Amino acid sequence: MQSSRSSAIVSFVPLICLFATAALGVRVQAQTGSADPPAPVVPGYEHLRLAGAASDAELGELLLGELNCLSCHEPTPALARRIPVRAAPDLDRIAERATGRWLADYLMAPHVQKPGSAMPEVLHSLEPDDREDAVRTLVGYLAHRGANADPDESSSDEVALGDFPVHRFQASVERGRRLFHAVGCVACHAPEGAEGTGIPSVPLPDLDAKTSVTALVEFLLDPRAARPGGRMPPLHLEREEAEAITVYLLRGQTPLVTERRSGFEFEYYLDPEQDEDVPGFFNRPAPDLDALRPAGVGRIATLSLALPLPMNSGNHAFRFSGLLRLPAAGAYTFTLASDRRSGSSLRIGDGIVATKPPFSRRETEVSAELEAGDHPVEVTYFIRGSTGQPFVDARLDGAALPEPTPLHKVASHESVRLRPADGPAAPNRRYEENGSMLFARYGCSACHTSPGVDPERGRSYAVSRARAPDLEALDPEKALAEPAMHGGETSPRYRLATHQKQAIRAALAALADPPPKRRPEDEITFTMASFNCFACHQRRIGEVDVGGPDPVRARHFRVVDDQDLGDEGRLPPPLHGVGGKLKPGALRSILTGERLHVRRDFMEVRMPGFPAGAAERLADALDSVDALPGDLDEPPVSATATEHGLELIGTGGMGCVTCHDIHVHPAPGISTIDLATAYDRLRPGWVERLLRDPAAIRPGTRMPAYWPEGEANFPDLGGGTTGGQIEALWSFLSLGASMPAPEGMDIGSELVLVPDQRPLVFRTHMIDVGPRAIAIGYPENVHAAFDANTVRLAKVWRGAFFDAKGTWQGRAGQFFGPYGTDVLNLPAGPAFADLDDIDSPWPATGRYDRNVGGRFLGYRLDDLGRPSIRYRLGDVVIEEAPLPLPGAGGANLIRRFRLAAGTAPRPLFLLLAEGEEIVPGPERTWSVDGTLEVSLFSEEDFTPIVRDSQGVRQLLQRIELEPHRSLELDVTLSW
Structure with missing residues (x-):
């Protein structure tokens, strides 16, 4: 190991990695290590270095960003775009997240309190007594900056988070231990008792001394609130899961009876x-x-x-x-x-x-x-x-x-x-001025924002009371040498490994004439390393496969319910060519953790959610590098091809349903990826390549090849050719959540209603609709529910229709919701209203209200069995027919209205949509909150307006009818 002086680094401001607890009483205790501490751990850097997949200059650029060197050494705009820095933790409420003693000890010697931390020593030049005074001042100042309630004392809710009866305490520890090792924590952090992990683990501080149950639970639920850099991503935990993991991590605290x-x-x-x-x-x-x-x-x-x-x-x-x-x-x-x-x-x-x-x-x-x-x-x-x-x-x-x-x-x-042994640091106004000065003097404000302290002031104080040199001005040979650099009174001191110094020197030398922008393939590598995607996923860089969990960590990756899916089912998939597999929108959604992560149903490890900006850059680069020409071209979709695809997927054909779920229907055997999501996720070209040769796309896969040597079975389907049958499969997959259950699929209870050949109309109790719900199911697998009490269309959804168990089984009287997914909840008010003027509020509906949207007159069926629901509002009789609109991606819904006026009709208003944001599109089409598209079709020259009312935006159309005249219009809902 190098000595502490020879391992100093470019001027850098503190990255105090603080993510939990109630700050307790300060007692400064100087700490030093008898042996040199480990170098800062940057796991993405280690993955690339150990695989030999990046040059020293590329590795050094990664360190310049991840160690936040650019916060002191100002880059040119081009370099700032090229090397994004890791945002430092937010310290505004640090006194609620870290005890005073832990915070003081950490500032005294961050490398002792958290070996491998990226936080440099900033007070190393002070004499012990002066250092204690500085730490006391800084801790008091930080305590004064934010609220300082004791999380275990501040409210009954918070007390509940810290309260664990003895019999459940051990059970919570065991559940937390299992979750910590199962959901993905050990991909970055060390498994309990692990030795010999191939990649250094991201260090954890002494959590027992640092934090409380309340604060750590809140951190696990929303890590970016305290650490906006996104390197600690959310794992989409339920509160009970976060609580169990917290109890496990803090099990060493002394229980207080x-x-x-x-x-x-x-x-x-x-x-x-x-x-x-x-x-x-x-x-x-x-x-x-x-x-x-x-x-x-x-x-x-x-x-x-x-x-x-x-x-x-x-x-x-x-x-x-x-x-x-x-x-x-x-x-x-x-x-x-x-x-x-x-x-x-x-x-x-x-x-x-x-x-x-x-x-x-x-x-x-x-x-x-x-x-x-x-x-x-x-x-x-x-x-x-x-x-x-x-x-x-x-x-x-x-x-x-x-x-x-x-x-x-x-x-x-x-x-x-459970609570830490020490109390919170008491805020003290007398520390405010001196603390603010020290916060700037020692460079803290260059990384961490602070009220009243300009980040530029942090840069100016960072090196011996003089402004830190700009990045381009640094001499690669002298930048890491002492005492010329980083030996000054206010310079932060790092303890870098020799290979880290070598990489930074190479990067500084290469930056003398930087290219304006990284190549897309290099952007992929840089971003995956920055956010440590390599902890779970492999990707081929040149001729080398980089990443994936090492053997010690890999044994903790499991399949839900211990299904026999092999490594393919328990380990996160390799990302070779993933930009040519996933549609651009699906890739962005998966990276941010919003939806379409299909492995979540059978793989215990979870895909984290990453910041939208980084996800956007990575998705663009993956698309640029991996996509093949024509991959997004849709093969023709037809009713005949869809029927053939339905037969091929069932057990009478290729038997895909033996292993694959279809929407809410589980596979009869081992349950894997839901085929109802395939159209939204996958590029058609990639699907064709997979079906033709599964082993070439995914070596070791259990998926069989169905067309050996290009020969097609089932001569009556898809024209009897491989290409025709693949197009038939894609045609069926294009139905998305609207796809019917193929032959051999278990649809569940006998009381699940299936509109097979004709529509079904079922009057029932329904959650969020009411006791007089009219559920309408279509063979196209798009459905609707009408509330006959308040007289409004309440819900539409795709997939399976309805489980009648709540109506017919036992005592009945149970309220069930839609049996499918992709549920769209319509506005709580009626479709039509008689308003005094355009500024009048839309009628509200309550639990016991009746006839808010008019007087319910029943419904009638057309020759195909499709219902038209009738109601009267004033002197106008309205018929509303919810009708399926089949299409690629799943069927949508048309609301077909027919209005018939009596002798003295008043003008009515039609509520087309409401939401937080309504954006007009082409040809009388509007986007609502980015998830719903509403279109209006009529022979009348309608021009709807958008208004702000009752806390939302509403899209309204005024309708005037002459006596004894009628009018028809269609409103299409696409979601």
Whole structure:
């Protein structure tokens, strides 16, 4: 290792990597390492360096950006565009995220507190006493900058995040450990107990000392709020998942027992599968309560199934947990009892279990030798269906309890809170002026924004009270030498490895005459390295495959439910040629994490979401490098080809549905990528190449070749040729979420309604529609729901139609939503309204309102079975027919209106759409919030207007009818 002086680097400002907790009391403690600390870890740099896939100059450019050298050494505009820097963490609320002691220790010696950190030493030139004074001032100043509430004390919601009962604490640790190693954290950070990872791990600080449960949970849910650079991306965690990972990461904090009460804590669960017609329903194994979210939690004094909350009469489960305090050591016998139809269990500690299966004798016993003191205890109860006299009971006797004693008599429960050992740094106004000065003097403000401190002032103070040289002015040979550079009083000091210095020198030398812009293939490499895409994905650079998880990390990548999908199903896919595989819009969506990430359903690791700007640059470069001419050209789509494609995909053809889901319908075998997403995601040319030779596109794939040597089976389909059958498959895939279920596909319950040959009209209860919903299903797999109470079209959707279980099964009365996806919720108000003027508010609808959009008159069917819904508004009778509009990408919907006036009609207004943003397009077409396109067709010369009303933008058309005249118009909804 080099000495600390010989490992200093170009003037650089602090990248204080702070991402969690409540800042606690300051006690400055100088720290130094007996051995040289590791160099800054930049994982993308290491992937390229170890693979030999980049020159020293290219590696050095990456370090100049990732170590943020350009924040002090100002680049030319061309260089600034060429080398984007990593944005430093936002310090405005750092006192709510880091304890005062940790923050002080970190400023004293960042490389000790967080080995491998990109944060340089900025106070290295000060004497110990002066350094302590400076740190105290800076910490006080940072505490004063933002709010300083203790996250564990500030609100009841935050207290709940830090509160974990003892019996659930260990369960939360284990769940968090599994999630940390499964969802993708270990792609960058070290797995627990790992040795010999091929790429250095992104370091974690001493989280136990640094942060609180509340702050770390919030950070995991939205990392970019604190670290806008995007190198720590969001993993799309649910709050419960973030909470479990936080408990695991902070498990070393000393639990604080806040109280002890007699009785139990309870959790109440609803059975997720309540279909009593399923074979073996009543005798299925007990539900995995750790995998379910409780419908209610609380505390109760006894083992009682009458909980203080709303409950089902059956199809539910209970868990009671606490601590069993035994007065003496000895042999104990536990008796568990519950009603005959139920199942129940009793667990003492980690291994003593009594279990009563459903439909068995009411009591079961277990005996064990136990020590005196506290033992975790857990009682569960579940029942399929219902029973007339539900009960559960547990008793014990033995040792100091000669008589059978109810379990609740010796049971209690504790609540604990995890919190760091030190308190928050107290804000102090006397630090404000001096702290602001030091914040600029030592270069902090060049990277981290600060109220009242100009970033230019940070650059000016950064090197020996003189402005840091511009990037182009740096001498490659002298830039990293001391004491000429980075040996001054206010210069940051790095501890670079020899190869890092060599790379930076090469980059500085090459920048003397830089090309104006990177080649697209180099832009791909630079961006993937900056955001460490190589942690999960491989991509071929020249003749070298770079990236992918090393063997130590790879073993943590798993398939959901342990399906046998091999490495192809558990590891993130290689990105060779990915720009020629995915459509441009799909690629951008996947990179930002919005949608179309199809592996999320069977792969436990998650695709993070990256900043839109970086995703846009990467997507453009991938398209430029990988796409082949004609790949986006659509083959012809026809009804005949679509029918042939439907046959080919089913089990009577090529059997694609054996492995592939179709929309909401799972494959009967191993479940993999949903074919309903293929049209939105994939380029037609890439699909053809894949189908012709799967192994050439994806070596090692389990997908078979269906046309060996170009010979086609099924001579009656697709013209009996390979090309014709591939076009037929694409024609079917173009239906998207509207594709029907092929032969051999499991459509689920017998109560799932399928409009096969003719439309279906089904009156039912429906979520977000109401108790008088009219659900309309079409064979084209686009559907609608009309609310006959308020008289409005409420929803349209694609895919599967409706599950009638809520209407027909058991007691019925359950509200279900659409069975498909791609659901479009229409405005909450009616389609038509009689307004006094254009500025009048649109009628609102409430839960119990009736006839807001007119008086409902029923519906009638045409010869094809398609309904027209009729209603009267004033002296106008309106017929509205929701009709399918088939097309590539999935069917859309036409709202066909016919208005018939009586003797004295008043002008009406038609609400075409509403949203946050309405942008006009060609030929009476408007884009709504970038997700919906609305088009108006009529023989009348209509000119709709856009207005701001009731907190949204609304697209309105005024309609005047002469007495006894009629008018027709179509409104097309494309989404």
